[in-house]
Amino acid sequence: MPQTDRVKIFDTTLRDGEQSPGATMTHEEKLEIAQLLDEMGVDIIEAGFPIASEGDFRAVSEIAKATRNASVCGLARANFKDIDRCWEAVRHAKAPRIHTFIGTSPLHRAIPNLDMDQMAERIHETVTHARNLCEDVQWSPMDATRTEHDYLCRVVEIAIKAGATTINIPDTVGYTAPRESAALIRMLLERVPGADAITFATHCHNDLGMATANSLAAVEAGARQVECTINGLGERAGNTALEEVVMALKVRHDIMPYRTGIDTTKIMNVSRRVATVSGFPVQFNKAIVGKNAFAHESGIHQDGMLKNAETFEIMRPQDVGLSETNLVMGKHSGRAALRSKLRELGFDLADNQLNDVFVRFKDLADRKKEVFDEDLIALVTQNDASADRLKLKHLRVVCGTEGPQTADLTMEIDGEEKKVTATGDGPVDATFNAVRTLFPHGATLQVYQVAAVTEGTDAQATVSVRLEEQGRIATGQSADTDTVVASAKAYINAINRLLVRREKSAPGDDTKTVSYRDAG
Numbered sequence: 001m002p003q004t005d006r007v008k009i010f011d012t013t014l015r016d017g018e019q020s021p022g023a024t025m026t027h028e029e030k031l032e033i034a035q036l037l038d039e040m041g042v043d044i045i046e047a048g049f050p051i052a053s054e055g056d057f058r059a060v061s062e063i064a065k066a067t068r069n070a071s072v073c074g075l076a077r078a079n080f081k082d083i084d085r086c087w088e089a090v091r092h093a094k095a096p097r098i099h100t101f102i103g104t105s106p107l108h109r110a111i112p113n114l115d116m117d118q119m120a121e122r123i124h125e126t127v128t129h130a131r132n133l134c135e136d137v138q139w140s141p142m143d144a145t146r147t148e149h150d151y152l153c154r155v156v157e158i159a160i161k162a163g164a165t166t167i168n169i170p171d172t173v174g175y176t177a178p179r180e181s182a183a184l185i186r187m188l189l190e191r192v193p194g195a196d197a198i199t200f201a202t203h204c205h206n207d208l209g210m211a212t213a214n215s216l217a218a219v220e221a222g223a224r225q226v227e228c229t230i231n232g233l234g235e236r237a238g239n240t241a242l243e244e245v246v247m248a249l250k251v252r253h254d255i256m257p258y259r260t261g262i263d264t265t266k267i268m269n270v271s272r273r274v275a276t277v278s279g280f281p282v283q284f285n286k287a288i289v290g291k292n293a294f295a296h297e298s299g300i301h302q303d304g305m306l307k308n309a310e311t312f313e314i315m316r317p318q319d320v321g322l323s324e325t326n327l328v329m330g331k332h333s334g335r336a337a338l339r340s341k342l343r344e345l346g347f348d349l350a351d352n353q354l355n356d357v358f359v360r361f362k363d364l365a366d367r368k369k370e371v372f373d374e375d376l377i378a379l380v381t382q383n384d385a386s387a388d389r390l391k392l393k394h395l396r397v398v399c400g401t402e403g404p405q406t407a408d409l410t411m412e413i414d415g416e417e418k419k420v421t422a423t424g425d426g427p428v429d430a431t432f433n434a435v436r437t438l439f440p441h442g443a444t445l446q447v448y449q450v451a452a453v454t455e456g457t458d459a460q461a462t463v464s465v466r467l468e469e470q471g472r473i474a475t476g477q478s479a480d481t482d483t484v485v486a487s488a489k490a491y492i493n494a495i496n497r498l499l500v501r502r503e504k505s506a507p508g509d510d511t512k513t514v515s516y517r518d519a520g
């Protein structure tokens with residue numbers, strides 16, 4: 001096949017990705033993810049392993065029928081029954097593909113107890129059978145990177161002669177290194193007759209953290225299909241991450257002059273959906289799609305970013321579907337970032353005012369991991385009479401197996417002490433009911449989240465409470481070794497902030513930011 005600069009993206013989130021322990025998706029979720037992958041421009045969707053279960057068969061069949069642009073592929077072992085079932089599932093696709101495989105390394109040959117010749121014969125029969133059913137057949141020698149080179153060349157040639165249109169070279173156990181990954185593809189292209197008439201694919205696992213590097217090395221050597229998953233989901237340490245390969249080819253096109261058909265602005269959305277439906281959250285510092293991938297906290301970085309984003313960013317957040325770079329405010333931030341963040345929040349401060357807020361901001365940042373927008377609003381409006389109208393004075397909660405749980409609460413509200421006893425479904429509910437009784441309000445609770453900051457039973461619990469009232473959002477946070485106390489403080493904190501926001505919005509004005517000048 002004449003070498004082209006176009007690299008096909010074969011997404012196996014729904015097959016290899018779903019093989020991650022605990023990542024099982026529902027039927028509807030699989031259909032939704034397949035649609036998102038199709039819209040994003042994936043070339044081939046491996047939708048499942050049809051013989052594995054009725055559910056997998058139904059998912060592959062329905063994805064095959066619903067997919068508009070991409071080829072839809074199913075996996076099949078090297079036997080007629082698997083291949084027939086796979087064909088039954090994919091045959092209604094606009095562009096169906098059968099993917100059949102067998103383990104060719106010495107370790108894998110021992111499992112079905114086939115010698116080299118018997119396995120070669122099995123490959124010939126099964127690929128021929130698949131090709132009689134389907135024009136587009138992919139064949140994989142599982143554990144290729146641990147297969148003897150001569151034998152690998154022999155079986156790849158057999159598969160090509162039997163009609164395989166794509167030969168996929170899996171590094172099933174994530175053992176290979178970039179140099180070897182490239183050399184393997186180069187060797188196959190040089191040694192196997194007919195190799196130039198088919199597409200070589202690379203399928204890497206991340207056991208040594210080299211999946212993306214290995215995939216890119218294979219592309220440079222001549223592979224023109226990369227098999228990957230969203231967020232690198234997959235068995236053990238996962239598969240090659242689609243977003244990493246696609247963005248590496250885009251950002252370093254100068255040294256890797258290849259292109260994919262992916263609309264990269266859709267990456268973030270697909271990543272979030274896959275994280276949600278699979279129940280596998282993306283690690284914060286994950287390349288491309290991690291929460292911190294475009295976040296900058298340290299002052300020197302933030303200052304550079306504000307002057308010229310290219311100083312510390314090699315790609316624009318918009319390229320992966322994020323609206324803007326996230327300047328995270330914390331103890332490493334400087335004045336430039338603080339000024340910019342406050343402007344975003346509607347506060348345009350004079351230099352002396354900024355210096356004053358900066359001192360208090362650093363003090364707060366020393367005590368807090370991350371300083372949120374609400375904290376900054378509180379800092380700049382600290383002298384305002386409405387700040388901290390509510391204060392927690394005393395809380396005693398009775399809980400245990402004999403309900404109902406009871407909270408005795410004393411709060412200072414506008415300088416006056418008030419007490420109440422309330423019950424609820426659990427200690428936190430009883431406490432929140434007590435707060436509502438002493439200070440009735442119409443805000444609805446949107447988020448209540450507890451996280452442990454340190455380990456052990458004496459860990460600090462950090463509680464976040466988000467309230468909403470007529471489009472105004474206020475978040476309160478607090479940390480305490482007593483989770484119920486942290487919850488009460490976070491709730492009261494959120495109400496105080498809501499009151500600030502309420503007062504700063506003119507009557508009938510539902511703008512959600514507060515201007516320092518208005519406040520002044």
Ligand SMILES: CC(=O)SCCNC(=O)CCNC(=O)[C@H](O)C(C)(C)COP(=O)(O)OP(=O)(O)OC[C@H]1O[C@@H](n2cnc3c(N)ncnc32)[C@H](O)[C@@H]1OP(=O)(O)O
Nearest residue numbers: 016019049051052053077078079101102103111112142172
């Ligand atoms: C590297 C990879 O990702 S390979 C894909 C792995 N994915 C999966 O296995 C997920 C889906 N799998 C399943 O649902 C089940 O394993 C099934 C339905 C496919 C098979 O279930 P069972 O019949 O109970 O077999 P079991 O899982 O215990 O063992 C696998 C069998 O397949 C055989 N086998 C494995 N790979 C192949 C292959 N490529 N070609 C032919 N036979 C194979 C094994 O030798 C074993 O056969 P045996 O039972 O005669 O010894």
Ligand SMILES: CC(C)C(=O)C(=O)O
Nearest residue numbers: 101140142143170172
């Ligand atoms: C089925 C094959 C392609 C596979 O997933 C692997 O070898 O990792």
Ligand SMILES: [Mn+2]
Nearest residue numbers: 016170172203
């Ligand atoms: Mn795999």
